[in-house]
Every structure is written in C-alpha cells, then in structure tokens.
Amino acid sequence: MSTAESPQLRVGMIGHAFMGAAHSQAWRTVNRAFDLPIRASMVAVCGRDPGRTAAAAARLGWAEHVTDWRELIARDDIDLVDICTPGDSHAEIALAALAAGKHVLCEKPLANSVAEATEMVQAAESARALGVRTMCGFNYRRVPAVAFMRKLILDGRIGVVRHVRAVYLQDWITDPQFPLVWRLQSDRAGSGALGDIGSHIVDMTQYVTGQLVTGVSAMTETFVRERPLPSESSGLSATGEGSSTGLVTVDDAAIFLARLDGGAIATYEATRFATGHKNGLRVEINGSLGSISFDLQRLNELEFYDATKPAAEQGFTRILITEAEHPYLAAWWPPGHIIGYEHSFTHQMRDLLEAIASGQDPTPSFADALQVQFVLDAVQRSAETGSGWTEVINAPQWVPV
Amino acid sequence: MSTAESPQLRVGMIGHAFMGAAHSQAWRTVNRAFDLPIRASMVAVCGRDPGRTAAAAARLGWAEHVTDWRELIARDDIDLVDICTPGDSHAEIALAALAAGKHVLCEKPLANSVAEATEMVQAAESARALGVRTMCGFNYRRVPAVAFMRKLILDGRIGVVRHVRAVYLQDWITDPQFPLVWRLQSDRAGSGALGDIGSHIVDMTQYVTGQLVTGVSAMTETFVRERPLPSESSGLSATGEGSSTGLVTVDDAAIFLARLDGGAIATYEATRFATGHKNGLRVEINGSLGSISFDLQRLNELEFYDATKPAAEQGFTRILITEAEHPYLAAWWPPGHIIGYEHSFTHQMRDLLEAIASGQDPTPSFADALQVQFVLDAVQRSAETGSGWTEVINAPQWVPV
C-alpha cells in the first residue's frame, strides 16, 4: 500500500477545464482506491488566467498554480506533465516536457495533425531510452467493461471477428444558435466530431479486437456552417453572443466504412447531431462464435452472446460488470454498486503509476495514438476525394499492445 | 363488412415456401380482421412438385393446386397473381401475368437486375392504364410501428432529418458448413444479404423519411467462399450433403454510406454473419427536433425522442404500439396484447384489397421497388470500384408515395 513514505510521482497538470477536472478527480482518488507502489502528488496546475487557475487549484486539489506552462515544465519538483489542453497545443507542450525529461500523459487526440503527432512519437521514442514514459489518454480503455470485452475477444470467446459496428453519438450542437466554440474551429481542434469522439471509437475497436484499421471509405458533413461567436465557454457548454457569426470549419459528423487487418469489416459514425444521444458511444463486435456489445451510457454492463451454447439457450447475456473478478472492480464497491465515467480516469492513473513504478511503458503509447491519427487522416482524405477507398498509412512497427 | 356476397378478389399464388406460407396466412386472415369492401378468395396455389404442392394447398388453405404457373395465369377465375418465388423468376411471371390482365403482387426484391425490374415497371405502367394494379411486397412498411414512425416524421415531429442509421443483422450462415442454398447463388438470388435484407432497410428508410437515396459508397464481403452443396432446403433452413462443395457467388454482407435527397447522411449494413442477431432490422432516424428508432425483433414498440420537451424530461419514450389510435391496430386485440411478424402481411393484403376496391394504385409500386433496385445497383457498382462515390440512377418521376 502506498503511504506517506511511498515514492512519489509529482504531477503538474496543464489545463483545468472539463478534462482537467476529470484528471484531478483521478489523481486525488487513485491512491485511495488502489494499493500502489508509488504515490501521486498534485504539485501544480497551470492555466492562462491567474484568478481562474487559482480557483481551480483550490477546488481541484492542486498545491500550487502557475500561468506559464514552460515554467511548470522547468520545475525540478515535477516528475510528470499531464496535458489537458486543446489539441493545438499538445505537440509543443509535450515536446518541451519530454526534452525536460518529464513523463508525459497527453489527452487525446494526440495532436491535430499527423505531422505533429509523428514528431511527438519520435520524441517519445528518444525519451524512452532515458526511462521517460509517455501515454495518451484514451481513458475508455479503462472502463472495466471495455477491458473485459478485450479479454473475452483475445481469449477467443467470439472466434474470428467478422463485424465491427461503432458509433459515438452526441447532440450538443444540434441547436444552430449554439456558438462557435473552439471545438468547432479547425485551427484549434483539428477536426470536429471525427477527432474528438471518432478517435475514441477507432481506438476502442482496435483495442478490443487487437486488430488495426487498414483502409477506409468516408464521408463527412457540416450541417450548420455558420454560428454565433461565443461569449463564454467552458467544457461542453457555452452561450452565444448574438449578432456576429463565424464559419464552422470542422465536421459535424463523420461516417466511414473500414477493413481491419484480421479480416473484419466495420462501420463507424461520429456525430454531434444525433438528437437524444448525449454520450452515446456504442460498440458491437460480431465473431464466428459470438458477439459482444457495449454502451458507454450503461458502462457497468456488457452484453455477451455465446454461440457455443445450446440453440435454445443462446441469447445476449447482460453482464453487470461490478464483480471483483472484473478488471479494476476489486478496488471499489460490492457487486451491483455501479461506478461512473470518472472512474475510467482513476483506472488510467493506476495503470500509469504501475507502469512507471515497474519501469514499463504504459499503453496506449504515443505511437498507438499516432496510429489512430493515421486512421483519422485516411478518413479525411477519403472524404475529400469522393469517399474512395483510402489506405491507412500504418507503420508496421507501431502495433497496439 | 365483407360477406359471402361481397365482391371477390380471386387469388392465385405461385410458390409455397416461407413467403408462400406467410402470404397464405395473410390471405386467410385479412377479411377476418378487417371489414373490407372486397373479399379475397384463395383459388389456387402453384408449385413445381405435384405432391408437395397438393400438401401445401391443403395445409395453407388453397382450394386447388397446379404445377404450371402459365396455366395458373391463363385461368379466367384468377384476378390476382401473387408471386412468392425466388427473384430470378419474378420478371417472367409478372410480365406474363400483366399481359393476361391480372393484378400482380410480387415479393421483393422486384427482380434480380435493374434491367428486368425496369421491364416490369414499364409493363406495370402499361397495364395500369387498363386498371390493372401492381404492388411489391415490402411488407415491413405495414408493421404498425413503422407506419407510425413515418407519420411522426412526415408530421414534422423530429424536424429536419440529419441521420439515418439502418442495419439488418442475421446470422443464419455463420456456420461454414451451412450449405450452398439458392439464396447464396447469384444466378438465383441476384445478390446475397444486399438484395435479400438490404433491400428492406433501403425501402424502409426511404419510406419513413420520405427521402430518396441519391448516392452511395459501399463495400461487400463474402466471408465463407465455398460451402457444401445442399441436399434439401426449405425456407431459411437446409442441410449439407457432405463431400461436394460449390462457390458462394453472392455477398455475405454489404455495408454502405449514403446521402438522401433531403440532406441526411446515412449508414447501412446488411449481413448474415452478425452472430446472435436472428432478424435484427434496426432503424434510427435523428432529426433537428427529435429522433425515432425501431427494432423489428420488438416490432410492437417504437422509441421516440422529443427534443422540444423541457430538458429535464427529455428521453426516449418507448411507445407500445398496440393502441387503437395506431395504424392497423384497431382491428386486433386490446392495448398491450402484441402482434407478430405475420401481421405485416395481413396489413399488406388489407391495403392491397382497399386499393383495388377503390380503383387506386397500391404502394409500394413496381416503380418504388425499382428505385430500391437502383440503390442496390449503385451499392454493387461502388463496391466493385473501390468504394468510390456512386450516384443512384434515379428517374425523377418515380418517387415513393
């Protein structure tokens, strides 16, 4: 068990909005829920606005607060830099942190472009030789049901994977008066639904199947092309300013077909216009011996179909993923007492701390995240060229673990 | 109410397997459930094998049985020819029946090729001038929940349609030892999952949205390319013969992206390899003001999301479609007493009898079915040419009602 005497991992976090709050909750909780050989210490948080950053530090539990991320990185008392900023600043910050010898946890998507992401991977590879660890924050891998889904599939329980069906449905910008927040601007966000939530389903489906997307045929759409400029925004909510408007420069929705390297075919959909779906990530995998499906809005459940059972007894079994036998769950409550969204971050921090303590590379690595980026890049190229089949540029040495 | 004295519609049915049984049940029941100005009379059924056809006639309720469909068509005491054979014989039979002045109800898909289907539409148009009616059997339009879904959408209850999401998932050939039945042979069936079940979701989504697919990007796959030759088959079940095998010449699965002429984007999937899904037709439509979803395996239910309600009370409402206020339901049982798959055929016959009695054209017309065929044709062309964007050949005068 970690105690006051355990080795510490001193963390500095950059960004304190939605992701910053989720990471903070996880940093505060990880050593409470899990017995780990290393203890996270929340040293400092960094934000641009001094007053808001001070308030965030007090509320989120950071000992100090700073406004210059370079200063944070330069400090001797920081071992790990946790990057929770928009995607356009990931590369610059991560490269600097790695150059300073800090471990880096970087929110997804890794970067807004393949070029930036590639540079980050190269820097991570170099730093790795010096014992510096990097991880990209695809937190949904740490939802217990998702981790268990992967285990069932890799154990061969559904046989050869034939179909992948993944959607990530949200509806927070269906109102045309919702303002032009940074997530709707390509220079800040890189892409729209595709990078923000499409990246999650690409990573998750590759993770649970152990297969990589090799090619895609894609289409993107921007339903509302002009929106009011925002007055104020935070997280996923904002208010419009009224008269002045701006152009939406990202996709509202992206849909694509794909092939995976194990022979499966797939459909993907990422959208912010699916009215009624708030955070509707759903993945289903069909194999020759069974099927598994998952819905993030019921993240404590997994549906498993075992086609090897007698015909009269086959059916989708709704497994409540709250048993001590399930991944991560022994740390929490008795069976049937459910956990929430934020726990995926706590689990992520656990695995990161475990990896650092044992001198191993955490996953997903920057290289894994770059591979997702390559898929998103192929999607965009296909969508721009009449949906024609587009191979994913996929360096073979970077395989997901 | 129809009585013994009501005008009769004298029916001859060709084919008596799965579809023949479903149609027979409907012909027997339609005047029992509904008060109609015309009464169906089940005059004769036609099949190739004399003994099996005689048995089918006795079991299914046909007064006579014949083995030559041309003979059936030539009879004076037949007003309507009901075609329940595999797709490769639809065109020949339908053209002959229309030439003989018979009304024609033809199972879907209308034909195995656009060329045949086009010829059928032209013949139907000619016969129409003489008061001869034609209808294609997309029976799922007559599932009450589907008809109600269309009503809600055309009434504007979900606003502008943004997303269409349709899958038709089956799993009856996942076993590689399942034999090479006619549905797996392109010369008999035209295509595989695409034409057999993909046609249903194309028709249904066009029907409920009132929009037409204008272009697609597609991929098809045949997972199991060689299968044992069948010894005996009936309906969707069969047994293999053992040593000799043959090539599967149709798709096991087809997936495609699409645009509809009202601005929506869509994903479609039709497969016979989705383990655990027996007859899993699911359609969801997202609009600017709401969403609706439907699942054929729970065909008495419809999920409706009304985004105009207060935020705290929004949610998918699971409407049990068993009220007298719902389409077709006043004829059946009290609220909460569910109906089944076969009722869609009874409703189809009702609407057909109503149309004939009132001298109007039933829907879907042959032209509507041809439009579906055009979509399937575009899917196949796209799949054969690297998934590139492919426009649907879409004669503008043939719009679905």
Next chain:
Amino acid sequence: MSTAESPQLRVGMIGHAFMGAAHSQAWRTVNRAFDLPIRASMVAVCGRDPGRTAAAAARLGWAEHVTDWRELIARDDIDLVDICTPGDSHAEIALAALAAGKHVLCEKPLANSVAEATEMVQAAESARALGVRTMCGFNYRRVPAVAFMRKLILDGRIGVVRHVRAVYLQDWITDPQFPLVWRLQSDRAGSGALGDIGSHIVDMTQYVTGQLVTGVSAMTETFVRERPLPSESSGLSATGEGSSTGLVTVDDAAIFLARLDGGAIATYEATRFATGHKNGLRVEINGSLGSISFDLQRLNELEFYDATKPAAEQGFTRILITEAEHPYLAAWWPPGHIIGYEHSFTHQMRDLLEAIASGQDPTPSFADALQVQFVLDAVQRSAETGSGWTEVINAPQWVPV
C-alpha cells in the same frame, strides 16, 4: 397431416366478443400451422343478439350462428363446446354440455365461485369416465416462453425455487369516467382484477414452478367506487352514458403474499390501475442456482440467469424464443420472426386437439382451474379478515400436471 379426410372435431362456440374472436382466430389457424391427426371444424357460433351473431359468424368464420346455447349443445353435429362467455354463465353451460356428452373448453376463470367450480369439476370427472374431455383456457401456458420457462425449472436449471414475484398490471379503468361494464360487477364477473388477471398469474406461477400455493395474506382495494353506467361495451372498451352511475362491486386491485408447497415465498399483484401498463404480466422466479423472468408484453423473450457459470460471465440472458428448438415454434417462422398474443390460443387448440385425438386429458383440467379458484377464494377471505394468514383449501388429489 390433417386433410379433408382427417377425422373432424366439430366445434360450437358460445360468445363472440374479445375471447370469441381470439378463439376463432385459433380454430381457423390451428390446422394450418400444425400437422394434427384431427381437424377442427367451425360449425356454429352462439350469441344473444341475432344480427350481431350473424355478423360475427361471417367475420370470424363460423358456418352457422344460433342464439340459444341450449340449442347449440343439443345438436348432434357438435363435438366440442367452447365457452367464451362471462364467468357467471360458465357453470350452467358447462354442466349442460357435459351432460350432453360434449367435450368442453371453458374460458378462465372456471366459474365465479368455488361452489360452482366444484360442481363443474365433479361433472368433468364423471364425464371423463365416458371419454369426454375438459380444459380450462389458461392460454398463457401456451406462450412458448412460458412453456420453456417451465421446462427449465422442472429440469432443475434454477435449483430450489426460493422466490416467486408476479404482477399483472393493467390501466384501462384508471379514468373515473370509464363506465361500469360487466367486468366491474360482482354478480357478473365474480371478482375484479383478482379473478380476471390475478387468476392468470396464480395459474402461471403454479404451472412453471410445479408448486401449489398453500396459503396467502391478502389485501384488495377499490379506488373508484362509483362509475357511470355504460351505454355500450365490447371487449375491454366502452363508453359511459353520462348522468346515471352505479357502484363498483369488485376489486380494482388485489395484492397478496403467499407460500408455495415447495418452500418458496411469493408476492402477487393484480391491478387495473397501474398507469402505463397495458397488459403487463411479469413473472420472475428465483432459485438456488438461477433465475428466470418473463414479461407478456415481450412474450417472445425470456430472461434466464445461470448462477453455475463463472462469476465474471453471469448475467441475465435474453433468449429470443423463436427457435425451432423452443416449444411450438417449429410450426412458425424462421428465428427472429416474432409471434403475438393470439398464437397462445392456437397453441392451446393444438394441445387440445392432440389430447382428444390420443384419448388423453388436456391440461389445465377443470380441477387445475378449481385449484386456482381455491387460491383466489383464500385471497378474498384473507382480504376480508384483516389480511391474516389464510390456508388454501386444496384437495390433494387435484395436483397440476
């Protein structure tokens, strides 16, 4: 297979409202769906109003119609009398039919009082010696999922039964302006929700567990005690007349605790005031090795929990009861194509015809139905005496099969 030459069972039906329509649909269909050694012939239907009865005969498919049930019973060309009238006339008609040597199918509840039901059982026992068969119409036993539930339990798949949880929830009289139809009058209906729908859950739970209720503690309630007199009623719908009102003399709801003779404890609820539930019969059984639950509004599904599986894989399996391996289903459509409420009656007629053809007693017998009556009687006695524990009068020789 039954053919025109098969032996006939000539049926006369008394009553042609809701139950009469359901029985007629079943009589018309049973020999179409099933190959049976005997063929049902729909000879005559009986009703009080000549015009309405004639119309019913034409619509429902009966060759003749009569207005005097004694005349129907007296006919030589009737082998079986099917009683679909309100409960107050069951005893008189059944006794007369049995005296005339006719087989009798009697709708549930068997009678409005234990005294009448006992007389019917005695008459049935006497007639039985002469080869006359009797059956009570607890049709839900023939829902395939219910029959399969019984099989799983009797096969020991859930171990020792611990808990029975049964509700039958309807809401058709929640409106205080709904009129005083015969089902709300004790002289016609005997009791309210208790006898009408409570009898179904008592029979079903005894049937699936193979155990009998031995004692109860009960409460009944009439929420709306005065209602408008009806102008016209049919089935479960009616309209009020306005000014004049009458007293509701039956229960609106009945709830009771019970013990079963195998050691299980149970809760039961029957109500017509459960807003939102149209025909919400739900039964769950928990045993030492597993659980099973059923919902009549999703009658093609069964949920089965197998506690002998590994902890991490346990869960409720939603079995779609549409496989040929499931009871009755081989006669119908391919897997995944669902059936409806009315099929339970067709299955009932199949089992009745099979029993008569093979010279065996069909189930549930009049004695089985009397045992249900004894339970309802105990419920009423307990409710009238402060909910105290009340033993079921339970003649040991009358055990359900």
Next chain:
Amino acid sequence: MSTAESPQLRVGMIGHAFMGAAHSQAWRTVNRAFDLPIRASMVAVCGRDPGRTAAAAARLGWAEHVTDWRELIARDDIDLVDICTPGDSHAEIALAALAAGKHVLCEKPLANSVAEATEMVQAAESARALGVRTMCGFNYRRVPAVAFMRKLILDGRIGVVRHVRAVYLQDWITDPQFPLVWRLQSDRAGSGALGDIGSHIVDMTQYVTGQLVTGVSAMTETFVRERPLPSESSGLSATGEGSSTGLVTVDDAAIFLARLDGGAIATYEATRFATGHKNGLRVEINGSLGSISFDLQRLNELEFYDATKPAAEQGFTRILITEAEHPYLAAWWPPGHIIGYEHSFTHQMRDLLEAIASGQDPTPSFADALQVQFVLDAVQRSAETGSGWTEVINAPQWVPV
C-alpha cells in the same frame, strides 16, 4: 467557494469498512465537486484494531486514527461524528456524541430496536435546541434520479398515488456455505434483509411519495438456518471456517403489503436470495396521471410515464439523469457522462454541510429514521403473528420532510 480560509467542519468517523470507505470518498470529494460555505476536514478515523485502523486512515485520507471511540468523541477538534459501525453500537455512540455537543451523522438503520431509536430521537431533539444537527444516512435519497422522482411526484405529475411497488433484491448469501457474518446475527444486526435493505425501500418510497406507511401485513423467511462460522469478513464478503456452524438468527427475506396515508397500497420485498440480483433496488409508483420507476443498478436513468399525453404517444420515457437541470448534476460531467453509487454519499455530505452552514436541520432526521424503524417493527410483529394487519406506531409529529 470553500477555500483554505472557509470555516471548517472537523469530522471524526467511527468504523472504516464498506460504509467507512464510502463516507471517506464522499468527505474527500464533497468540497471538490461543490462550492460550499463550509469545508469538511477529515480529522480522525476510529477502529478497534490499531494496525488496520492506521492503514485505513492512510488509505482513506484521515489525518489521524484512534481505537477508542469515546476518545474521539471527547476531542475538542471534532465537530461532527460520523457513525459507520454495525447497528448495535449506533445508540450508545450517538447518545455520547450528542451529549458531547457533536453533530452526528449516523448510518442506517438508525438502531436495532425501536426503543434505542426512540432514545436517540429524544436526545437529538434535546441537542437540536443547542444547535446540534443530526442526520441518518439514507444515502439513496441523494441519487439524482430519486430526488427528481420525488420532485415530479410532489409537483403532481403523476396525480394521486395509487400503487407503490418496491423490491430490494440481493443474492450474496444464496450459497449455504457463505459464513455466519455479523449481518446474519440478530444481536449485531437487529434483523436481516429487512433492516439492512428493507429499510432503504421503506424510506425511499415514503420520501418520493411524501406519504407514510400506516399499516402492514408481512411474512419473513430464513431459507438457510445454519451456516459455517466465519474466519474473516469485510464488507459484504467473507470466507467460512469449515467445521463449526452457527444459527442464522435474522431473516433472509421479508415481504409485506402496506397502506400509505395518502391512499396508496404497496408491496415490498427485501431479500438476499434473489439469484442474479446484486443490488437490485427497484421502485415503481403508479398514479392517476402517470407512473415513475427507478432501478438502482441503472441509477442514472428514470422511467416516467405521462398519461396526459395523446394516447398514441404515451410510453415510458427513459430519462438519462445527467443534465445540469437535474438535482446535483450541475456539479459533475457533461450530459451523458454517468455517475456511480458513491456519488450519493457525496451529495449527502453536501446537503449536510449546507444544512449545518445555514443553521437548519438536515434530512432525513433521526425522527424520520425512527418512523422507518416503526414500519420495520410493524413488519416483524405482523410476521410473528400470522401476517395479520398491523398498524405502524406512528407519532404524528414526526413527519418526513
């Protein structure tokens, strides 16, 4: 917002097993998630075993640890005593704490007997005059969906409440080899399923309806009467020791009928033998205008039926309770990002801190908890006397808020 300068509430917690862990998580988090005028300070935790208590303090985040609860209560630097021990020690500890002028939060059930609970209420009333606050930990009141359910009902959205249907289903002792832990001993736990989980559904249904149970008819059962003595237990898990056994002296299950003072009738079931149900608290309320149902295993959802809508559009609406408009949710994540079991404790601490800061009495009060105790007492008395109707002893001045 609370800051380092905010007034503190210095907390001492007694007990550090399951409930202690849940409370600790809440104390650590409450000021992070909510802006409150007062700040909780986790001063000391108390347990019997020095080593285990020290470890608990380190893991759970308490500054100090002690082994004598009297010492804890005597400290000047403790403002509130949080009692997380088994029910047999509640009264003694709470009385001492109140005598020492400490605010008290006491886990449910308030005590193991009505006598003890009454004494606690009297002490609380006396202390109240001095500004000392008391609260009983029925944490499920703070599940957002439950709080919203109450709001809808009290706002009249379902009209007059007719039916209450509540079950709390667990299965953790179905194995007869599960050992005789303290929760199965009447001297430690008072009662079994009844007090442990039955108390939750009594409190919840009274809370959401605003009505009190006035009388009951009940039955209890102990299915497994002898069990191995435990070697080691923690929370809800334990292992048996082998040869020696002891008698189970509490109920395994309790079922009861009830009337509420607003005219509703109710069924309740609490059991630890419902195989497959881990933490299956389900409550449904039917009213004259609608219905609402809740399932703790899907605690982010609420099903609401509004019978005032057009008949064709009525249905149960599955509201995802994750909107800022829902109780407590504005503090957490964007819509669709679910929370878990532990959040109910964080919300409880929030409301407790708010009440203390504003000088008001938190709810549920000790008196509210006593009223639940009275109901449980009536259940036990009825079960012991042949299930006869038993009035709840219900001091009218103690009405739930």
